Amino acid sequence: MTTQSRENDQFYTNAFDYWKSVPATVDGMLDGHVVVSDPDLKQSESFLHKVIKMRGIEPNRPNSRALDCGAGIGRCPSFLSRAKDYVASDRLGQLFCSGLQQFVPETGVYDVIWCQWVLVHLKDEDLVEFFRRCKNGLKPDGVIIIKENMSREVDLDEKDSSYSRPRLEWHRLIHLAGLQVLKGERQRNLPIDLKEVRMLAFA
DSSP states (O other): OOHHHHHHHHHHHHHHHHHSSSSHHHHTTTTTGGGGHHHHHHHHHHHHHHHHHHHTTOOOOOOOEEEEEEESSSSSSHHHGGGGTTTTTTTTTOOOOOOOTTTTTTTTOOOEEEESSSSSSSSSHHHHHHHHHHHHHHHEEEEEEEEEESSSEEEEEEETTTTEOOOOHHHHHHTTTTOOEEEEEEOOOOOOTTTTEEEEOOO
């Protein structure tokens, strides 16, 4: 194993260990900022409807499928099992227990791939490769949507192995993966002490 491989393994192990220590609750996932949950859900739903309309995706068409990377409360196995508490059983498909740096979506099956507050835990090179694999997982009119914190500069938080990235850096990495940003929107009604949060749709 090379030095770089060992460093990568430790980076992702640190993130996994951090989230194992966090309660598998909304409060735990939002670091005590439960107040953001309602505006987050409402604007995410609104943005999703705008994007699928723009892409001509019929929400209830036969065999429609979406992939939620992070699975709500789901950054490690004990959290993933809680997904069943938040999604109706008739709407919940297969659950995948995998780090995104390793995950390979099935080819050409997804209408929407949604990633929220989880991509910060990927290194740049792994993020670009993940985007490329997601592109292969989309149907012809499918779309990837991310929702992440935006910072003034790239910053690594060693506590949970997470990278804060500026908006233009997100755009750069998306472009490197051979994808084009189609629509973006800033999350409204968040506490003023929190970082800016934006949604980006691309394909």
